[in-house]
Amino acid sequence: MNEMAQLKKRRLALYGWMLAAPALALMSLFAFYPAVATFWHSLFTRGTTRRPSVFAGFENYGDLFSDPTFATVAINNLIYAGVTIPVSIFFALAMALWANAHIPARSFVRSAYFTPTILPMIAAANLWLFFYTPDLGVIDQITGFFGAEPTNWLGQPQTALASIIVVTIWKESGFFMIFYLAALQTIPPDLREAARIEGAGRWTYTRRVLLPLLMPTTIFVFVNAMINSVKLIDHLFILTKGGPNNASKLILYWIWEMAFSYFDTPHAAAMTMLVLLTLGIVAVIQFRLVEKRTHYR
Amino acid sequence: MNTLVSSMPNKRRLPDLDKVFDAIGAWVLALVWISPLLFATWAALQPSGTALGLDFSTPLTFENFVYVWNAVPWLGYFANTVILVTLILAGQLVLCTLAGFAFARFEFKGRDTVFILVLLQLFILPEVLIVENYAIISKLGLFDTALGIGLPYMASAFGIFLLRQAFKSVPLELEEAARIEGCSWMGVLWKVYVPAAKPVYLAYALVSIATHWNNFLWPLIVTNSPDTRPLTVGLSLFGAPETGVDISVISAATLMTILPLLVAFLIFQRQFIQAFLRAGIR
Structure with a gap:
């Protein structure tokens, strides 16, 4: 009898593996193997037809660190993350509070906020071109009305990155809003009543009651925004191409450029490893933080 | 006072x-x-x-x-995008259902470790691995094909995770009842679990469609002909500022490419927002 049970258990285990196998195979081929291969290739020099590639240790990483473009791009990406994350979260929260309040035309307001989420980033960039075009664009028309000189928003180093950042915030805030919206709907209205009876004003209620209750959502949104600050670079292709003079270049765009414009795959691989390392750290933080809330069982 | x-x-x-x-x-x-x-x-x-x-x-x-419509094979791009999105979704549904079922209902050695690895893939973005994935796709001879664009996305960690959660919440009694009636494992999956997870499937499908309809970087890298290029890549080539196309024309092209999705969104607004919500809360 015991043997029967043992046999059955083993058969089920085999069945389980077989069910998971196709997905695991593809995942290994396009996520795990490439991650390892990227590391491996980042240790070799770039091969040419005359000089085959040779083992170089961490030379490629050293090259990156001594390349001034690396510093520029890394700082750009830090600014990109440092601005888009908190500002998007702020807008998302404001949108959610408003979209949850009893205001007229609420469903219109809600979809207006959410619409950018479903547009391709490429299309979003095209839409914003119309805002940024010097002299003729919407922004310059407005500032020109007040007598300001036309500005080449995308073409000058001081404003290029900021212009990119604005588009990203516009694109992702409405997406983050829905998570806050969902969280707000789980908060019992009695809390607000209780706070009012205690004499807490609206601001106090938001700061002392709502924000702490929304903390898990904020962490979730924060992690997503962090991933987005690596991932969302499509608009660079339309708006600035990383220019002028690298002023708006972000890491993933740089990797693309190194690999597919300059065919310098070893350095692209080294840069990819640095990104993976960062994402890995984010993953660990997320698992640590979220463990308390959701149990992966 | x-x-x-x-x-x-x-x-x-x-x-x-x-x-x-x-x-x-x-x-x-x-x-x-x-x-x-x-x-x-x-x-x-x-x-x-x-x-x-x-x-x-x-x-x-x-x-x-009219000008934009005649300048570029939009209908072809549109068809490419539809094919691509359908292909990816079909692959994802099959692979993630099977894997999600395995992780939810089967006991096997190393299951939990493997599942952590799957979750890790949520952070190893396909976008970041473009260099190696390009090499792999080329070696497989899939460069410039719909399958080449879609294959890296099919084993979606996200889909596996969502479906596993959904399957886990199905009461075991339902499964046992089906087994008593003589259902095989596949029968149980198909008759009990899949129907129970219907809203999750719908949510996942909408999110997947929107994501891959809008995807750009990877398709840009692995396509080089109008026969496979999706709308986003077509639009980016058309809108490139150095072509000197003026903004009215770019706007027209942009609106044309986003119109199908925009209309779908306006019609299925509720479902869309619900879908993103359901899919987002892990």
């Missing part, structure tokens, strides 16, 4: 004022948020070249749309 008295009537009136400010704030932000779309619509309807003064006296025209 004094403050208490004076604050009483205030308190009754304040919420109303708050509501007015709320409404105004919400509307202003909403208008700002859709203004890029509104301005692009306006620009697309202006004669090209006359450009962009907000001059309401010029007659509206559809000539930009």
Whole structure:
């Protein structure tokens, strides 16, 4: 009898593996193997037809660190993350509070906020071109009305990155809003009543009651925004191409450029490893933080 | 005492004022948020070249749309995108259902470790691994094919995770009842688990479609002909500023490419938002 049970258990285990196998195979081929291969290739020099590639240790990483473009791009990406994350979260929260309040035309307001989420980033960039075009664009028309000189928003180093950042915030805030919206709907209205009876004003209620209750959502949104600050670079292709003079270049765009414009795959691989390392750290933080809330069982 | 008295009537009136400010704030932000779309619509309807003064006296025209339609094989791009999105979704549904079922209902050695690895893939973004994935796709001979664009996305960690959660919440009694009636494992999956997870499937499908309809970087890298290029890549080539196309024409092209998705969104608004919500809360 015991043997029967043992046999059955083993058969089920085999069945389980077989069910998971196709997905695991593809995942290994396009996520795990490439991650390892990227590391491996980042240790070799770039091969040419005359000089085959040779083992170089961490030379490629050293090259990156001594390349001034690396510093520029890394700082750009830090600014990109440092601005888009908190500002998007702020807008998302404001949108959610408003979209949850009893205001007229609420469903219109809600979809207006959410619409950018479903547009391709490429299309979003095209839409914003119309805002940024010097002299003729919407922004310059407005500032020109007040007598300001036309500005080449995308073409000058001081404003290029900021212009990119604005588009990203516009694109992702409405997406983050829905998570806050969902969280707000789980908060019992009695809390607000209780706070009012205690004499807490609206601001106090938001700061002392709502924000702490929304903390898990904020962490979730924060992690997503962090991933987005690596991932969302499509608009660079339309708006600035990383220019002028690298002023708006972000890491993933740089990797693309190194690999597919300059065919310098070893350095692209080294840069990819640095990104993976960062994402890995984010993953660990997320698992640590979220463990308390959701149990992966 | 004094403050208490004076604050009483205030308190009754304040919420109303708050509501007015709320409404105004919400509307202003909403208008700002859709203004890029509104301005692009306006620009697309202006004669090209006359450009962009907000001059309401010029007659509206559809000539930009006609020009754009004739300049680029949009219908082909559109078909490519539809094929691509369908292919990816089909692959994802099959693979993630099987894997999700395995992780939810089977005990096997190393299951939990493997599952952590699967979750890790949520952070190893396919976008970041473009260099190696390009090499793999080329070696497989899939460069410039729909399968080449889609294959890296099919084993979606996200889909596996969602479906595993959904399957886990199905009561075991349902499964046992089906087994008593003589269902095989596949029968149980198909007759009990899949129907129970229907809303999750719908949510996942909408998110997947929207994501891959909009995907750009990877398709840009692995396509180089109009026969496989999706809409986003086509649009980016068309809109490239160095081609000297003016903004009315770019706006028309942009609106044309986003229209199908926009219309779908406006019709299925509720479902879309619900879908993103359900899919987002891990």
